[in-house]
Amino acid sequence: MVSWFKQKKSVILDKEKIEELLTRGVERHYPSEDFLRQRLFSGDRLKLYLGIDPTGPTLHLGHAIPLRKLKQFQDLGHEIILLIGDFTARIGDPDKKEVRKQLTRKEVLENAKLYKEQASLFVSFKGKNAAKLMFNNSWHSKLNFSDVLDLASKITVQQMLERDMFRKRIQAEKPIYIHEFMYPLIQGYDAVAMNVDGEVGGNDQTFNMLVGRTLLKELKGKEKFVLPMKLLVDTTGSKMGKTTGNMLSFLDSPEEKFGKIMAWTDEMILIGFELCTDIDLSKIKNRLDGGENPRDIKMELAYEIVKTYHSDIVAKGARDAFVKTFQKGNTPNEIKSVKAGIGEKLYEVFIREEIVNSKIEFRRLIEAGAITNKTDNEKITEMDAPARPSVYKIGKHRFFEIKAM
């Protein structure tokens, strides 16, 4: 009883903060918003987690959104866990089109290496309410076939088939392997293994998170809340997916991050503020409605986001670089520099440095008038133009400085 009293005291019951937590960026609430509100006001210290599968070498902006939500829970004194899906990543969450290539344990661990460090930009792994880092291989690797059967008996095939990924596969007459089919079950078991009160994640994870909810209810009689977050997408739906390549990576340079955000459509400005900053949304909305140039508001968004990853000064620098390069058409301060030998042709250097893939690709760029020598302010029109020590620009965004060897 004593410890229970202690826990009660450690949780903050700030009404405003709780409402912000319940609404900002949240797509839905399971089982209900009121359920979670009651839990938050009950004074209980809740245990919740965010699971990330280390399928790629770095976190990206999409991960930051639920991480920020996790942070809000942490700030209120709740117990938060960042779960690295080192087991689940090997299977891969089923994709709507193809069977994923299975990763090796080594690849997965390699990917996960920087995750904690990157996640600590948002949640704290230090101090008195430090976030915990867990790995789901530690329990999944111990389950045997009999355990798996017990779990599998809690979910029906019909329930599993509700997953849109599976439906799409079936519709497209593409194979679904049993190990993929079991993915939601495996991921769902995480909630049981950690015996949590809740989970946050992207809206695309709703199905998996709900499987966890079902399992926890079946096995421990516990009502797990599930908080799916809105996804950062443009009006057409899925422009920001990592497959399309324009997702902000944590490892992008500040300038790249700034530029990528500026390339978002205007319709994403408000959702961008909602999901990636703490700024009051009503003010932004008023300004947008008031006819202010969306570009300027987007610049602020880009600045705010870059600031969360780097620092105020760096964000300002990225903004200045953006203005200088794209609004005034100058050369950015920091550009990739490559060496060229005497007598080397421009295409030879570009191919060697993998700036272009082939000679014919270089030719196409020449023919399109896409390559400029910025130092001489001259368009390159000849295939065999020499590689001069100058700054070259390909298209709008790519700058290279060639230096003599």
Added chain:
RNA sequence: GGGGGGAUACCGAAGCGGUCAAACGGGGCAGACUGUAAAUCUGUUGGCUCAGCCUUCGGAGGUUCGAAUCCUCCUCCCCCCA
């Protein structure tokens, strides 16, 4: 186990003996327009020693002057029946 259908470039999808490096759509890249926006329009999207040549249509053989297209075997997938 039986029967039928299918595997085509980054993805989807035409082609079914020569005119096929392969229509069309999406995505990518580039150009115009702009706010590096978005939308739109245009070009381009295997490689090279570039009016030509080489490699590519699941894999391996074969038929043919000639194959993505026909035949054989293999691998994989889907559907229907049991």
